[in-house]
Amino acid sequence: MKRFLVPACLVAPVLLMSQTPAAAPVIPMPAVLQNYTAVTAARLGKPEDSNWLSIRRTWDGWGYSPLTQITPDNVKQLKPAWIFSTGVNSGHEAAPLINDGVMFVPTPGAQVLAIDARTGILLWRYKRTLPEDIILLHPTSRGVAIYGDKVYFAAPDAALVALDARTGKEVWVTKVAENQQGYYMSLAPLVAGGKIMVGTSGGELGIRGFVAAFDPETGKEQWRTYTVPAPGEPGSETWPAGDQWKTGGGPVWVTGNYDAATNIAYWGTGNGGPWMGDKRPGDNLYTASTIALDVATGKILGHHQYHPNDSWDWDEVSPPILVDYQRNGKTIKGLIDFARDGYVRFLERTSAEINFIEGKPFVTQNVFKGLDPKTGRADIDPAHKPGTGKTADFCPSLWGGKNWPPVAFSPQTRMVYVPANENLCQTETGRPVEYSAGRSFTGVASAMTVAPGADHIGEVQAWNVDTGQRVWTHKYAGSENWGPMLATAGGLVFSGGTNDRLFHAFDAKTGELVWTFPTNSGIIGQPASFSIDGTQYIAVMSGWGVDSRSMQARLNTLFPGKYPEVPEGGAIWVFAVK
Numbered sequence: 001m002k003r004f005l006v007p008a009c010l011v012a013p014v015l016l017m018s019q020t021p022a023a024a025p026v027i028p029m030p031a032v033l034q035n036y037t038a039v040t041a042a043r044l045g046k047p048e049d050s051n052w053l054s055i056r057r058t059w060d061g062w063g064y065s066p067l068t069q070i071t072p073d074n075v076k077q078l079k080p081a082w083i084f085s086t087g088v089n090s091g092h093e094a095a096p097l098i099n100d101g102v103m104f105v106p107t108p109g110a111q112v113l114a115i116d117a118r119t120g121i122l123l124w125r126y127k128r129t130l131p132e133d134i135i136l137l138h139p140t141s142r143g144v145a146i147y148g149d150k151v152y153f154a155a156p157d158a159a160l161v162a163l164d165a166r167t168g169k170e171v172w173v174t175k176v177a178e179n180q181q182g183y184y185m186s187l188a189p190l191v192a193g194g195k196i197m198v199g200t201s202g203g204e205l206g207i208r209g210f211v212a213a214f215d216p217e218t219g220k221e222q223w224r225t226y227t228v229p230a231p232g233e234p235g236s237e238t239w240p241a242g243d244q245w246k247t248g249g250g251p252v253w254v255t256g257n258y259d260a261a262t263n264i265a266y267w268g269t270g271n272g273g274p275w276m277g278d279k280r281p282g283d284n285l286y287t288a289s290t291i292a293l294d295v296a297t298g299k300i301l302g303h304h305q306y307h308p309n310d311s312w313d314w315d316e317v318s319p320p321i322l323v324d325y326q327r328n329g330k331t332i333k334g335l336i337d338f339a340r341d342g343y344v345r346f347l348e349r350t351s352a353e354i355n356f357i358e359g360k361p362f363v364t365q366n367v368f369k370g371l372d373p374k375t376g377r378a379d380i381d382p383a384h385k386p387g388t389g390k391t392a393d394f395c396p397s398l399w400g401g402k403n404w405p406p407v408a409f410s411p412q413t414r415m416v417y418v419p420a421n422e423n424l425c426q427t428e429t430g431r432p433v434e435y436s437a438g439r440s441f442t443g444v445a446s447a448m449t450v451a452p453g454a455d456h457i458g459e460v461q462a463w464n465v466d467t468g469q470r471v472w473t474h475k476y477a478g479s480e481n482w483g484p485m486l487a488t489a490g491g492l493v494f495s496g497g498t499n500d501r502l503f504h505a506f507d508a509k510t511g512e513l514v515w516t517f518p519t520n521s522g523i524i525g526q527p528a529s530f531s532i533d534g535t536q537y538i539a540v541m542s543g544w545g546v547d548s549r550s551m552q553a554r555l556n557t558l559f560p561g562k563y564p565e566v567p568e569g570g571a572i573w574v575f576a577v578k
Contacts, residue, residue, distance in 0.1 A: 030123055032116050033166045037100045038149040055095040055143035055188045055526060056406060059258035060322035063408035064487045065529035069536035070577055071490040072507045075515040079578045081537060082120030086113070086570035092543030093404075094143045094188070095484075095526035096572065102165070103530075104151050105541065106141040107570055112153050114168060117539075118532050120574065124168035128155050135438050136184050138201060140546050142255065142404075143188030143526070145196065147216050154185040154198050160214060174219035176200065182207045182438045185253075192258040192265060193295035195222055199252025203270040203315065206441035209250035211267050211293060223298030227252060227269045227286045234300070235285035238308075244280050247435050249273030250287045254317040254404050262351050263295045266322070266335065270315035274443040276430035278387040283308035288316045290337065290347075292354055302353040306339050307378045311385050312367065312426070313398040313442075314341040321409055321416070322349065325465040327357060336465060338362060338407055338418045340400030345376060346468060358468055362461060363401035363422045364451060367394050388430035388443070395425040397448050399551060406526065408485035408493065413508050415471060417485045417493045418461040423454035424480075448554045457481070457555075458498060462511060472511035478562070480555065482548040486527035486538075494538060496523020499552055499566050503527075503540060503573070519573055522566045524548050535576055543570035 056063045070078065086092065090108040097104045103117040110128040115121065130136075136156050145152040150171060151163040158177040163170060176198060177183035182205030190197040195213040203209070209227035214220065227250030229235040239245050249272040256267035272280055272287040285303065288310040292302040306316045320335035325346065335347040335354065342365035348355040356376030361368075369379040386392040405419045426448055433443030450457070458481030460474040476498050483497020483504075492514070493506040501522055505515035525541030544552075544566040555563035 029166065030116065032101050033123055035100070036102055036166055038165070039099055039146050040148070054145065054190060055097070055255055056257070057528070059192060059260060061257035061319060061406065062321060062323070062487070063406055063485055063526070064410055066489045067529050067531055067536045068490045070488065070492060070538065072492060072514050074577050075492060075505050077577045078505070078515055078517070078538070078575045081574045081576040083574070084115060084120050084122070084572040086543070086572065088570045089545065089568045090543070091140045091545030091548060092525050092541040092570040093140045093546070094541055096528045096539045096541070097144060097146055098528065098530040099146055101532055103539065104144050104146060105572060106144050106153055108139045108141065108545070110156050112144060112151060112163060112168070114165070115572070117530060117537070126163055126168040128161065130157055131179070133180070134184070135179055135182060135205070137204060138186050138546050140186050141188070142186060145189040145191045147191040147196070150216065152189045152191065152196050154187055154189050156184050156186070158183045158185050158200055160189065160196065160198055160219065162219060172219040174214060174221070176212060180438050187253050188255045190255050190258065190265065191216070192260070193263050195295055197256065197265060199267065201251050201253040203249045203251035203273065204440055204442050205438060206247035206249070206273045206435045207251060208246055208248055209252050209269055211252050211256070211298070213295070213298060225293060225298040225300060227291065229285065238283040238285045240281050247273050247441060248280065248284065248287070251315070252317060254319065257319045257322055258295070259322055259349065264301060264349070265293045265295050266319045267291055267293060268317040268319045270317050271313045272310050273441050274433050275311065275313055276386065276388050276443055277309035277311035278430070279443065280309070284310065288314060290316065290320055290335070290354060292349070292352070302350070304345070304347055304354040304356065304376065306343070306345070307341050307380070311387065312341070312394055314339070314400055316340055318402070318404055318406060320345070320347060321407065323409055323465055332357060334465070336416060338402045338416070338420070340403060341365070341367070342396045342401035343368065343371070344463065360468070362418065362470070363420055364395045365401070386428040386430055386444070388432065391427060391429040393425060393427045393449070395451065396421065397424040397426040398446065399424065399547065403482070403547065405482055405484040405497065405524065408487040409465070410487040410508055412489060412491070414465055415462045415508065416465060417487055418463065419481045419483045419485055419495060419497055420459040420461050421457055421480050422459050423451040423457055425449045425451055448558070450558060460493070460495060460506065460511070474506060474511050474513060480548070480551055482522070482524045484524070484526040486529065488529055494527045494540070496525070496540060496542070498522065499563065501542070501566065517575070520571050521568050522548060538575045540573055541570065542573055544568050
């Protein structure tokens, strides 16, 4: 096993100073960077095995690798090829992006690393200096984007940074939003349709959510579309009169997916502000929704709202994956979303509107009496809807049946693989709250609970997209699940997510757990697979923290000693069959 921190080729030799100072040594650029090929628009259309277009490899969000070398038959021979310590604690949620032998990955602490994907040798490190008074509730990054000869990083202080892919030097920096107003960024930018698109976190701080697009060469803003409409804009009639739209929430903090055929990007939006819906009567578009954006103009072409007047903090920021599926002998150009509110929706994408096809719960859910069969609108049970001065219990918990960690889809098995949490519920009571820029704007007291008689929490579920039925479930008896999924053409599904620090591989067809490996910490990073010189690798970031840490702490309060703290400390693990 090899461990690398700083390669010798990047360390200047020690010089003995004479009366005449010697010229500064010239440090040669590593060969892997000298030969680095920019990601052109043509290549973005047809990704190679080792080139990822987005944090889910392809714009459709499948999280699927076409590589076949690693299979259920040889996965037990999967061993670490190299490990790299990031030197940072907190939650490591990013997906490594690999292009022409170079791995680009961000970490908490506002740094981006370029690493030789063959050896684990550091090529360059970028670290952004953050203001001392930064407002940052979730100190993490979910990835970077690459396009042309640049790497794009959504910095925590709500700035978009373009880096030279060969050197790590800043090319340009654009301020996206005002951090002191509660805006910060944790998502990976989306590169599509000639634009760099981002959104911002801050749903607990009274922001007004948006998606914005920027020119990849200059950083100049091209358009900005708010998820809470101003008076007179479409959807404004779903908000109360007054200025509440200015602090209405709808954050966008997970990277959208993209349909190149229609030039439409699909983005998910978060909770309303404040949390209690009785403070903002109406459906509150476009909170808790998927919105379809024309990438050329930023216009909202269509939407699907998962639950109107959100009062549960059920952000639906994870975008639906683009999968065409069968229903009643007909092919549906589909969108599929396993939502935080505990329901899976099978939707239809068009050149504009989003149509509802089918929906059903995938975990225990007591808030919806059902969904309208034509529109998908949720029929809310008021007994399980908290309000100001009103206490209500509801399932799933505010963390949802599935939180931000993405699903994966395999076109071989026709299954979607879901990181789910079952048997978690919540009790909430709303309380009055006043808006103050950059401060908490939730207005709630809450406590997580576990369903009586529950024998597990974390699950991996597999659903057939053509039948709309669950095929298999793997239960984690002693852990929640915060593990993003990766499916491969070798017939495997990879995921971490558990408090035992294990990286898992499942047989994609049967759900059999065929391989595990203990890492230094819990894995909440997004796995990736790539091929170099005929060898397939699996890469993942290990590093517990942020919401996984918070949920673990609450479980340990409910069951002292059963859910102890998970060791933290970030590392990149890369595996190959040996």
